Amino acid sequence: MPIWKRNLIVCWFGMFVTGVGMSQLAPILPLYIKQLGVHNANSIAQYSGIAFGITFIISAIFSPIWGMAADKYGRKPMLLRASLGMAVVVGSMGFAHNVYVLIGLRMLQGAITGYSTACTTLIATQTDQEHAGLALGTLSTANIAGSLLGPTIGGYVAENFGIQHSFFITGALLLIAFITTVFLVKENFVREHKKTLSIKEVWSIVPEKSLTLTLFVTFFVLTVALYSVEPIITVYITQLSRNTSHVALLAGFVFSASGLANIIAAPRLGKLSDKIGAQKVILVALIAAGLIFIPQAFVRNPWELMGLRFLFGLAAAGLIPSVNILIKKITPSSLTGRVFGFNMSAGYLGTFAGSVLGGQVAAWFGIHYVFLITSALLLLNAIWVYFKVYTKLNIHELALNNK
Template structure:
């Protein structure tokens, strides 16, 4: 088996567990905060929002820093640092004695992040051009599926094994990721830029700045769209369901439908992008995602929503690998860690912004407007991608073909 394929398998598992670790606390957070001694409903809501959001905000700050370290010291050391650190921190959450300790540990979890960006950089820089789209597409399924299935996994563990065991089991899985990374990930790292350059200097050197910014914004909008429904999906299911006894199960299925669809379709869409170009897959994927959000506002039963969420997962699965493949093509390898780190920061900010947007819009305007606004954001981004990415790259490809024929 080629080294890049073995690395891909290990990174897939690690990124999946990392995604679960970031999001599995969402459905049980109010219960755990109440378990820690907070009984006022308003305080539980405030602490829940703070404990959930602080990880993503701090991760957005530290992801480029760890990306810089990955360019300087290698990607494997960053994988080992992040997986072992998260194993210890998440496991320790099970021993929290008050809500402030829990929030402090969630903050620390954000500080030691960097596994996903280091994995993406490792696979992007080691995989040959012919298989880059497929490899990054396969890798993207792990993070998205982990994030979307995390709440379902957290709810299942809480119901069957108890609140504290959510953290113990997830921490143990991260420890397994650390061990498999140490044993099986291989990297022949040679630092290309001997002189340490600052962010401004790197930005001055990198070509296609407007294209990179468009990729960051697209990644931000993707994660905002994925997370905008997270705060309100259980409430929406309860409104649609005539049998309130199965609301939790139906909400879990609705959560997992997108993740399952992404796992199935992302590698295939990545392979297609290798053949026809990632910019084409990206344009179609983001347009379809925006259109599929609209009918979710008009469903009349939970199963209609679940089907549309599955279709949404197929569409969004084409976005992350396309973004990462384009970033691989236009970024010098010496700075890949930092660029992928900034891209991951955009994703974390999108996750936080989406959760905030979904909750606030649902509270003030109604749940249906969450789907309207998210759809509008995706369709606006589609227009921007068309002019800034699709047309530009299509023109460059056409000129390149004409020069070759001449």
């Protein structure tokens, strides 16, 4: 088996488990906080929001730092650090004695993360150009699938085995990711910059600043769109469903439909990006995703919503691999880890912002407006991408073809 394929398999598993570890707390958090001794409903809601969101905020801060370390020391050491660290921290959450210990461990989880950044950089730099789209497309499904399926997995394990076992099982899987990384991941790392550059110095030598910034914003908007429905999906299913006995199960299926579609479509769309140009796939995917959000506000039953969420997952699957392909294409290899770190920070901030946006819009204007406002964000991003990415790269390709 080629080294890039073996690296891809190990990284996919690790990123999937990391995604589960970051998000699996969502459905069980209020129950666990109550179990830890907090009984006031308002306090439970307050602590739940802090405990869930703090991980993503801290991750956004530390992701560029670990990206810099990956460029300096190699990507495999960062994979080992993150997987072992998260295995210990996530497993320890099952032994938390009070809510403050839990919040502290969630903060530590955010600080030691960086597995996804290191994986993306490793695959981008160690895979040949011919297979880059397929590899990055396949890899992009891991974190999204883990993040979207995480709440369902966490809820199932908690209901059948106990809340603490959600942490123990995830910690054990992360430990397996660490062990497989030790023995199976191979990296030919040569450090190009001897001097450690500051964030300002890194940005000053990024060759395509405007294009890079547009890609960061696109990744941010995509994660906002993926997670804007998370706070309201259960309530929306309750309104749509006549049989309230299976609301939690239906909500899990609806939320996970996007993840399933992403797993199916992302490798294919990543490969398509290599053939026709990533900028074309990004533009079409943004327009399609934005349009698919509109009818979600007007569905009549959970099954229609599930179908539309699946279609949204197919459209969104074209965005992450295409963004990563373009970042790899326009970024010097010596800066790849740091630039991917910035991009991952945008994703973490989008996850947090999407959850906050969905809850606040639903509270102030109604659930239907969550879908309509998210649609507007995607379509506005598509307009920006058309002028800043699509047009610019198409002109560049035409110039190359005419030479």
